[in-house]
Amino acid sequence: MNEDHIDGAGLFEAGATLVDHGGDATWAEGPVWIPALRAVRFSDIPGNRILQWTQDDDQVRVYAEQAEFTNGRTLGHDGAVIQCSHGRRHVEIDRDGTVTPLVERWNGHRFNSPNDVVVKSDGTVWFTDPSYGIKRPAEGHAGNLEYRDHWVFRFDPESGSVEPVIMDVEMPNGLAFSPDESLLYVSDTSIDLPSDEPNPSGAHWIHVYDVQDGRLCKNGRIFKMIEPGLPDGIRVDEHGNVWSSALDGVHVYNPTGRRIAFLRTPLKVGNLCFGGEDGRTLFVVATTRLHSIRTTVRDAAQMLRESKAGEPKRDRSRRRVRG
């Protein structure tokens, strides 16, 4: 039996073990695999730095300092890195080291401190907006809740529209779509209040919503409670399994909510992503360090993106003309 994982569904490669790539983060978050660099970029939020591990030499280096407290990140369809910034209270693009704002306000109000972000196959950008970055001195700059709540937003770069899509999650944090994008999973981590006051009755679970017309979230319900710890970052694989961070490692649930695998890590996990050349390596940021392990599955979003990239483009323009 492997000491670092329990696998009831063949999700880890035979003989796979957890690899420690090092790192000296204060609290690591927001990993993304960047194919062009063969690298994983991730945030050290309290360190106010961005770190980057390169596969070719297995080294973690400082990519940026005074980075305005970045948190979650993902890849845009053009390969640029889209990331959340607590310090700037917006979502931004890093294109070859040049950082520009992507979405800054809703209805004139600044966001709280965008936490995690995904790009849907139609190019829209969905992100969570809890208040950790404006209420915790170590994770951003002090500020007020300008729209007085914590929501999940959808930004359409084509039209420029910004809309709240989920308003009834107390402290939205990680998010991920199901393989066909008919479901959106959003974690609620209100057990961990930005004020750091104890909140034992707070949430540490993953909600799931039906996505209607590709842009509306309805019928929210609890998918799974995560313990010990909380579901900070989550990912969905090509079979619809939900991979969640937890205090003791990574917990994997099938679409019905049954736990089918568990990866133990030495330190608390903040977030995770799939990557590597074939997309089947799971990268896990655990408190200070980056780990990886080989799996048999890929990220649902990456699979969908590749399948849509193969579709004839004229189909899309025809639909648009007919309106």
Ligand code: MG
């Ligand atoms: Mg998070």
